[in-house]
Amino acid sequence: MKTLGVIANTSKPRAEDVVGRIAAKARQLDVALVAEATTAALSEAITEVSREDLLEQADAIAALGGDGTMLRAARVLDGRDTPVMGVNIGSLGFLTSIAEDELDHALESLATGDIDLRHWAVADAVVLSQGKEVGYYRALNDVVLRGGSPRVVTLDLAVDGDHVTSYVCDGLIVSTPAGSTGYSLAAAGPILTPSVEAFVISLICPHTLSSRPLVVPDSSEIVVAVGDTGGALFLTADGQVGQSLEQGDCVKIRRSEKDVRVVQIPGHSYFSVLREKLTWRGSTRLQ
Numbered sequence: 202m203k204t205l206g207v208i209a210n211t212s213k214p215r216a217e218d219v220v221g222r223i224a225a226k227a228r229q230l231d232v233a234l235v236a237e238a239t240t241a242a243l244s245e246a247i248t249e250v251s252r253e254d255l256l257e258q259a260d261a262i263a264a265l266g267g268d269g270t271m272l273r274a275a276r277v278l279d280g281r282d283t284p285v286m287g288v289n290i291g292s293l294g295f296l297t298s299i300a301e302d303e304l305d306h307a308l309e310s311l312a313t314g315d316i317d318l319r320h321w322a323v324a325d326a327v328v329l330s331q332g333k334e335v336g337y338y339r340a341l342n343d344v345v346l347r348g349g350s351p352r353v354v355t356l357d358l359a360v361d362g363d364h365v366t367s368y369v370c371d372g373l374i375v376s377t378p379a380g381s382t383g384y385s386l387a388a389a390g391p392i393l394t395p396s397v398e399a400f401v402i403s404l405i406c407p408h409t410l411s412s413r414p415l416v417v418p419d420s421s422e423i424v425v426a427v428g429d430t431g432g433a434l435f436l437t438a439d440g441q442v443g444q445s446l447e448q449g450d451c452v453k454i455r456r457s458e459k460d461v462r463v464v465q466i467p468g469h470s471y472f473s474v475l476r477e478k479l480t481w482r483g484s485t486r487l488q
Contacts, residue, residue, distance in 0.1 A: 202312050206259030206283075207236040207247060208274045210266030213290040217243045219265055219301060226305050230312045235259060256281060261311055261464065263288055264297065268342075268383075271296040272439040275323070275341040280459035284318055286311060287463070293477055295382045296341075298465050307466050317465045321395055322377045322419055323457040326438060330450045338438035341461055342380030344454055346425060346446065347372030350432025353408060357426040360417050367428060368412065372405035375423055375454050382475075384440070390414040394471060400454070419456040426451040 205227060209216050224246035227234050234247040235258050241249035250258065256278070262285040264274035271287040271294070278285065287297030288304060299307045310316050326344045328336030338344065348354045348371055356373050358365040376385035378393035381401050386392060390403035391414060400423065402415040417423065427434060427450045436452060437443035446452075475481065 202232060202260040202314075204233045204235060204258050204260050205308075205311070206255045206262045207234055207240050208262060208264050208270065208277065209236070209240040209243065210270045210290065211239050211243065213266055215290050215301075216265060219288065219290055219304070220244045220247070222301075222304055223263065223265075223308065226308045230308060232308075232312055252277065256283070259283055261286060266290050266297070267292070268294040268296040269441070272341055272441060275461045276339065276439065276441065278461065280323075280339065280457070282459070282462055284316075284462045284464045293474065295474060295478060296379060298463075298469055298474065303466065307464075310466050311464060315467065317467055317469065319395060319463045319465055320460040321379050321463050322398070323459065323461055324375060324377055324400065324438075325455050325457040326375075326436070327453045328436060328444065328446070328450060329453065330447065335450075336436070336444050338436075338442060339457060340380070340438040341377065342383050342439045343374050343376035343385060344452070345372060345374050345384060345437045345440070345443075346427075346434060346452065347405060347437070348430065348432060348434050352431030354430050354434055355428030357428055358402065359424045359426075360415075361421050362424075365415070368404055368407055369409070370404045370407040370412075373425060374401075374403045374405065375425075376401045376403065377419075380439075382478075385414070388414075391416065392475070398456075400456075421455075423454040424451055425454070 220243040224244045235250045241247040289297045324340045326338045381393040385403045388403040434446045
């Protein structure tokens with residue numbers, strides 16, 4: 202690695218300190234740093250470039266912040282195979298796997314190539330209105346259809362052309378394995394490890410007790426058709442971008458042909474992250 206791109210959440214109080222640590226270590230490793238204006242302003246050691254030049258020049262991307270920053274970095278990459286390394290600033294994240302105290306070791310590993318590269322699935326969502334494509338989104342975490350009014354919506358679900366059912370609910374979530382610990386988990390969906398080749402379809406407040414999350418192969422085509430909206434309905438990808446939907450619109454979701462390549466240092470444990478984030482402690486024996 203000769204050039205490292207940096208994408209930082211500059212609103213984080215420790216962002217400037219962490220960028221300073223990266224700049225000092227990059228100097229030792231003879232690695233150049235490039236970033237867009239807001240991140241470059243945090244250190245004189247970073248060369249300010251446009252987004253296009255950042256993507257062209259960077260051999261890898263360091264995403265500094267929380268899970269939202271990691272999602273933003275994946276969106277900036279837009280299908281490119283540049284590896285991205287998520288660095289926590291603040292509380293531990295599910296997606297940002299490298300803590301501040303591991304930063305020097307992570308940069309050394311990245312410079313020498315002593316890293317684990319994981320391929321995380323991305324969902325492609327195409328919005329159709331009257332048969333015409335009116336929107337396209339990539340989601341590392343999830344694609345969410347959610348009502349914007351107090352009234353319920355009706356959503357018709359099909360998987361690989363096979364009609365599943367019509368749901369009366371507040372919304373629907375299609376999540377990747379990476380996103381299974383996000384909104385889907387809050388809606389009582391299962392946790393999938395990142396290597397599982399599947400999507401989770403979870404409902405938001407379904408108006409029946411019999412509805413349960415579905416796990417389907419990520420080779421499937423998931424189609425959600427909008428029935429009675431009862432008011433405003435919105436689609437969001439990773440909670441960051443999206444558009445409004447109308448009755449009769451449909452959303453087609455498939456696994457993208459282009460994954461996100463995620464940098465992890467050797468020895469990283471996914472389950473240790475789950476234990477800490479979800480405060481898993483096991484049972485307590487009575488004395």
